[in-house]
Amino acid sequence: MSERIATSGDQLEGTEHSRGWLSLGAHNYIKILVIGGLLFYLFQNEIWLIVRRWFTDASWSHGILIPLFSFYFLNQHKKELIELRLRRDYLGLVFLLLVLLFYIVNTVQFRRGYLNRITVLASMASIVLFMGGWALVRYCWFPIGFLLFAIPLPSRIYRALTIPMRQWAATVASALLNLVSGLEATAHGVVIDVFYNGEHLSPPLDVAEACSGMRLLMAFLALGVAMAYLHYRPFWQRLILLILTIPIAIFCNIVRVTITGFIYILIGPKYAQGIYHDFLGLSMLPLAFVLYAFIAWFPSSLFIEEGKVEIKEDVVVRRK
Numbered sequence: 001m002s003e004r005i006a007t008s009g010d011q012l013e014g015t016e017h018s019r020g021w022l023s024l025g026a027h028n029y030i031k032i033l034v035i036g037g038l039l040f041y042l043f044q045n046e047i048w049l050i051v052r053r054w055f056t057d058a059s060w061s062h063g064i065l066i067p068l069f070s071f072y073f074l075n076q077h078k079k080e081l082i083e084l085r086l087r088r089d090y091l092g093l094v095f096l097l098l099v100l101l102f103y104i105v106n107t108v109q110f111r112r113g114y115l116n117r118i119t120v121l122a123s124m125a126s127i128v129l130f131m132g133g134w135a136l137v138r139y140c141w142f143p144i145g146f147l148l149f150a151i152p153l154p155s156r157i158y159r160a161l162t163i164p165m166r167q168w169a170a171t172v173a174s175a176l177l178n179l180v181s182g183l184e185a186t187a188h189g190v191v192i193d194v195f196y197n198g199e200h201l202s203p204p205l206d207v208a209e210a211c212s213g214m215r216l217l218m219a220f221l222a223l224g225v226a227m228a229y230l231h232y233r234p235f236w237q238r239l240i241l242l243i244l245t246i247p248i249a250i251f252c253n254i255v256r257v258t259i260t261g262f263i264y265i266l267i268g269p270k271y272a273q274g275i276y277h278d279f280l281g282l283s284m285l286p287l288a289f290v291l292y293a294f295i296a297w298f299p300s301s302l303f304i305e306e307g308k309v310e311i312k313e314d315v316v317v318r319r320k
Contacts, residue, residue, distance in 0.1 A: 023082055035127060042100075043120045050117060053152045062219040066150035069226055070143040076230070077139045084135055092130030099123050114154045121147055142229055149222040162212035165250065166190040169257040170207045176258045183265065196265050205261055211281075213253025220249045220288055227296065241296055248291050252284040 040047060054063040074081070099122045106115050121144055128140045152158075170187040177185035177194070184195040185205075192205035224245035228238035259280060264272040 021078065021082070031131075035131075039120075039123060039127070043116075043123070046113075046117045046120055049113070050151055054150075057152065059158070059215045059218070060150075060152045062215075062222065063150035063152070066147060066222060069222075070146050073143040073146065073226075073229070074140070081136075081139055084132070084139075086132040086136060088131060089129050089133040092126045092128070092133075096123060096126035096130060099126055114151070117151045118148075121145070121151075146222070146225065149218065149225070158214065159209065162209050162214050163190070165212045165214060165217075165253065166207040166209070168250065169211065169213065169254050170205075172254045173205075173207075173258040173261050177261050177265070180262075180266075185261070192261065194261075194265055201265065205264060207257055211253070211257055211260070213249055213256075216253060216281075216284060216288065217246065217249040220245045220292070224292070227292075231296070241292075244295055245292065248288055248295075251291070252288045255287065256280055256284050 053060050099119050103119045106112055124144050129137050167190055170190050170192050174185040174187040174192050177183055182197045186193045190207045194201040224242045228242050260272045
């Protein structure tokens, strides 16, 4: 009897594990392919521009990974999505028509390329609302919204954000360089003039746009949002983790610029360029991860929720 029960239990467990995305049925995948094909046809120019930027601009190379993260977020709610009863909401159709109208007007009149790329995500969200209602939106809003990190910012806005970050890095790096005996560094905007042992080093240190830290900041912001979404913790802790990604990225970039300055002055200019420069930039990622992991661990270990506190009672056994 016990063997029969165990066998039936194994069968039930195997049935639950076998219920994956394939259980949606061929008709649902046909719908997804048709809708996805139409969406790609309408926005193919915008999509190709985004993908091309991933492969040609190192500052946005992380965009390749963003869709994979979005699929992962969807897979986290696989069971709920498979068992969900879809109900159409025609408000989504209204939103879709408005988004397409805005796309046409923006293409003809305003000509803001970034807004056209945003309409791709707005169209996806409208289709989800139309096909599955707010119940489907509940599980899809974050994966769709997370794709925003894969869309490159306009060059004008990107450069405007990099300038203050380059200036901060130059100012702090010059102050740290002045701690070395016989070395005098002065920051002028994004350029650091260096006098070492009474000699002026030429050319001066220039904190280039690639050294602004924006690349690390954008990638780390995406990571911070993903971690805040996946980790179960109070809202205030999630918000703090998200906000602290910005100073962590700025700090790591300042460390990078300072080390580059020391290498440029004390070792040699060629070791602060090319492959050495790129390797130093990559080495800041482990530092950023360590800092973020510590900050994520600290509040969870400092504050313990009441529901998670286990009280263990000592049991005393007396032998007669």
